[in-house]
Amino acid sequence: MATEQPLQYEIIKPTSTHTATVILLHGLGDSSQGFAPVAMFLNKTVELPHVKWIIPTAPTRHVTGNKRTMRAWFDIKRLADRQWGDDSDNEIDMEDSANKIKQIINNEIESTGISSERIVICGLSQGGVMTLYTGLTFDKKLGGLAIMSSRIPIPTKIASIASEHVKSLPMFWAHGEADKLVPPEWGIKSVDILVNELCVTRLAQNATDSSQAVPGISYFSYKDLEHELGEAELLELRKWILKVVPIDTL
Numbered sequence: 001m002a003t004e005q006p007l008q009y010e011i012i013k014p015t016s017t018h019t020a021t022v023i024l025l026h027g028l029g030d031s032s033q034g035f036a037p038v039a040m041f042l043n044k045t046v047e048l049p050h051v052k053w054i055i056p057t058a059p060t061r062h063v064t065g066n067k068r069t070m071r072a073w074f075d076i077k078r079l080a081d082r083q084w085g086d087d088s089d090n091e092i093d094m095e096d097s098a099n100k101i102k103q104i105i106n107n108e109i110e111s112t113g114i115s116s117e118r119i120v121i122c123g124l125s126q127g128g129v130m131t132l133y134t135g136l137t138f139d140k141k142l143g144g145l146a147i148m149s150s151r152i153p154i155p156t157k158i159a160s161i162a163s164e165h166v167k168s169l170p171m172f173w174a175h176g177e178a179d180k181l182v183p184p185e186w187g188i189k190s191v192d193i194l195v196n197e198l199c200v201t202r203l204a205q206n207a208t209d210s211s212q213a214v215p216g217i218s219y220f221s222y223k224d225l226e227h228e229l230g231e232a233e234l235l236e237l238r239k240w241i242l243k244v245v246p247i248d249t250l
Contacts, residue, residue, distance in 0.1 A: 126150075137162060
């Protein structure tokens with residue numbers, strides 16, 4: 001059920017002049033406090049001193065798939081027996097959470113004067129679904145979207161509600177080949193939808209070796225990684241963030 005309450009969130013402040021913001025969205029059952037170490041890891045070098053990290057906590061709601069009340073961006077009717085492309089996601093919850101995330105983005109733009117193109121959304125698992133739903137439907141162009149161990153939301157409908165900015169977004173996708181909760185095939189199919197239906201450019205992995213990010217999506221797979229974040233992908237993500245919101249761009 002949709003609520004009017006804004007999201008609560010943790011902030012990790014930049015250590016130099018603030019010129020970029022990264023919003024990190026946790027997975028099912030987690031919280032901003034539980035996900036904050038990801039920001040701390042990404043922020044522990046001198047490469048990203050200009051970045052402000054915002055880590056929201058998802059609303060508490062009943063999750064039908066595991067019969068529990070927990071932090072969740074949206075209800076899921078089925079978990080253990082999910083099939084690719086089924087309709088078990090609660091789209092009303094999804095839109096409600098996306099609107100709350102967009103409120104954080106708009107507040108950030110209004111309160112800091114930072115351009116939307118200096119704001120990046122990154123998400124893990126259910127947070128990755130919300131990264132896509134929010135970023136693909138936002139009415140302003142963002143700096144980029146990063147998705148880890150996740151899948152595209154409402155695959156039969158997403159193209160019809162996506163904004164005109166989608167084709168110009170840099171996107172990063174990382175997925176573990178040993179992921180049993182969100183199979184890597186779902187990540188590959190999701191990228192195919194972005195490419196074939198939303199006209200997003202498929203980039204070679206070495207595209208991240210360039211000095212600047214370019215529009216399009218790069219897919220990274222990790223052989224022994226399960227449904228979790230690994231150090232190798234976080235190091236790659238840090239490189240990507242530095243390219244989409246470089247320190248020398250004001």
